[in-house]
Amino acid sequence: MNKVLIIGAGVMGSALAVHLGNKGQGVNLWGTQWDNEILDDMKKSGRHSGLDVVVPNGIDLYYEHQLEEAFKDVKLIIIAVISKGMGYISKKINPYLNKKHVILTVTKGIDEDTLTTMTQVVEQSLPTELKNQISIVKLGGPIIAIELAKGKFTEGIFASKDIEAAIYSADIFRSPKFRTNISNDIDGVELCAAFKNSYAIAMGIIEGLEGDFNNPKAAIMARGSIEMANIVDAFGGNRETALGIAGVGDYYVTSQGGRNGKLGSLLGQGNSVEQALEIMNNATVEGIPMTLNGYKLLKELENQGRIVLKRDAPLFLEIYNILYDEKSIKDGINSYWNE
């Protein structure tokens, strides 16, 4: 049982496959129907054109109808589909799961229907007899797919209620250029992975509004980190998670360029959300749905008395106001700065 199954041959799934393949780890890379072209391309050329890397030996490619075959000799299953697809995919793999499997999710986000984490979506999708039998691990931290595929120094955190499963997953990933951390705070890692998208929009906003200066961005960097710790705390997780790789690290990497920051910058320069998205050719900007879902989640926590939004997440509140309550950028930023 020594192959890793990667569900989803998008940019992240493929990058993880390349990383593991380069380590000599056997990989079954399974694509959804939307990955057909990528799989064709890899089969034909031996390269992943999007990542601009050679696909190492030891990666076997599987098309959507070959899901059962893809499970052969597999213990670790990595789910790397987009957040909208988590529920669907989790159910799709049910027939092939057994209690020896370990599931590792890398998808970041809050599910818009249930306002739960990606891990919770997977857990809820497990067949009844396997609930609490299969360990679920979350891989968080600053991992830009293309940089991982190109073998740049990378660090990730493997979080699970089952520490043994986290260690098992980390061992599979560890390499001289991939540093690993272990945590039991899976909720904390999930929340940081999700919320950092909203704060990355704020980093862009302040840059678009004020210009490319570092005092403002540093202040937003710090405030986002504090608020993520407050959010994790309110959820029952560990504040330390926000301080490290999953919080500060992922927030930093997401703020260095990227679409959240780009959108924020356009907003800061005076565009409406609609105008900004048009300029960006309607690119998917994770922080936009995340801010709405995150707001609803935080409101739930507030109703339970576990957080006070105005006190514990004032910057997030203003991001929400700007994106969803038609608050002007200037008013939103000034509200935060004079709060």
Add this chain to the structure above:
Amino acid sequence: MNKVLIIGAGVMGSALAVHLGNKGQGVNLWGTQWDNEILDDMKKSGRHSGLDVVVPNGIDLYYEHQLEEAFKDVKLIIIAVISKGMGYISKKINPYLNKKHVILTVTKGIDEDTLTTMTQVVEQSLPTELKNQISIVKLGGPIIAIELAKGKFTEGIFASKDIEAAIYSADIFRSPKFRTNISNDIDGVELCAAFKNSYAIAMGIIEGLEGDFNNPKAAIMARGSIEMANIVDAFGGNRETALGIAGVGDYYVTSQGGRNGKLGSLLGQGNSVEQALEIMNNATVEGIPMTLNGYKLLKELENQGRIVLKRDAPLFLEIYNILYDEKSIKDGINSYWNE
């Protein structure tokens, strides 16, 4: 008693004066002998050429021999000289101090002779009858002088054992574009302000070694933040201080360009420390002496059983090894990444 005295008319002292002056706060700006030219220039042109800003009304300029006059009508005294000058200056102002004064320090560093914080240097320099009578506040956080002077959004943290004094200082600084935080963790703010210089070198090193990629830098950003929290903790401060403005915020701002990063980048590209400094025209790089002083301080803490360097500050250890123990960049980074 409504004037603020700023001791030191270097770039930071002058920037603070401009910020306060623009708020309508009366300022006495006192320069050491090394500030004579700056004072002359400001008197003559009404501008600070280094900061490239107009000097607002309400700032009175005092030369070194006019120290006593500079104290007239003053309650808040801001010490903004370089770290090497803290002891000397603290003693120099002794004759004019009384218990109604509040001292605010902005200088960042660890004193090389005593291995104490800047606040401790000031405290130890106070005349006996005023020890524990005068409140000392530290201003920390990401405050680049030229950006503050130009009125960019800025956020700072005012830390003191005397919370009233911290609030008093913050009130003087607060403006619609200067956001303030209050803390009682003055040691934590001091330590973050000092140690971030070393970690900024590490950010530069990884960029110079690996290239301008974000996975590596994000990992170093996170690790530095965690380690600063561990160091603050070991010293008896509050880990949260490292999470916020004083830690993450200042670390971020210091890593965006700046001499620490520049030196690190040159080291990462293969230069020795000596070669790198030559390329930089022997510019002062705070992180270099800070790494030595910080190491000695941490060794003291380790001897007291309050920290375990290899476990709690492995990245700092490698920075020290690289700068002072002739460890190669590759070995240093690999030691950290494979630890």
